[in-house]
């Protein structure tokens with residue numbers, strides 16, 4: 001469904017991605033791993049149209065996303081849970097959810113305020129609370145809920161469990177397992193290799209803006225040297 005080919009991108013005076021290739025199939029869960037500063041977030045920013053491509057292509061269902069705005073890309077079916085959550089601080093929980101709602105022409109959208117609140121029952125009593133007043137975990141649930149409200153065909157998460165208490169983290173992993181089991185395609189960046197190995201079908205390791213390795217969870221867990229060399233774990 002999503003195909004990234006020879007992607008080159010970066011910032012004003014520094015190239016970060018030097019020919020990234022990756023592909024996510026329908027219903028597949030992929031992880032993007034790598035040490036800090038290797039280009040994971042830059043890859044996602046390129047896919048979402050937040051930064052321009054210098055070369056290469058990104059295709060969704062065979063259609064090139066080159067030149068599309070982040071808004072258009074969201075409308076085409078990519079839902080982003082950004083690093084740092086970035087929820088709207090001065091909107092309520094409900095307003096945050098409604099702000100991105102879109103059913104993309106589907107007659108019965110799967111995700112509505114009600115179905116998001118069923119997925120995250122802890123948000124139900126907080127519907128009228130301002131985003132700024134939520135805890136980190138509540139903000140993270142809201143950020144995932146807000147991305148789901150676009151009824152995406154691919155959900156992309158950048159460090160969705162970072163900085164959260166262990167129990168809250170476990171809750172987020174459980175939700176991601178439920179979304180996977182319901183058939184949603186997911187591309188996820190996280191530091192927890194064990195949790196990623198349980199969730200994802202395949203993993204890509206990025207090093208200095210290129211994919212250095214890709215493989216299954218079993219292959220990733222079996223190769224201690226690989227994890228030490230490219231992930232420092």
Ligand SMILES: Nc1ncnc2c1ncn2[C@@H]1O[C@H](COP(=O)(O)OP(=O)(O)OP(=O)(O)O)[C@@H](O)[C@H]1O
Pocket residue numbers: 011012014016034035036037038039040041042043
């Ligand atoms: N807005 C920006 N302007 C200029 N350089 C940037 C910008 N954002 C990131 N970079 C640089 O691009 C490189 C790749 O950063 P990126 O955030 O993509 O890495 P990452 O693999 O996601 O790592 P991290 O886990 O630290 O977020 C780094 O050298 C970083 O300093």
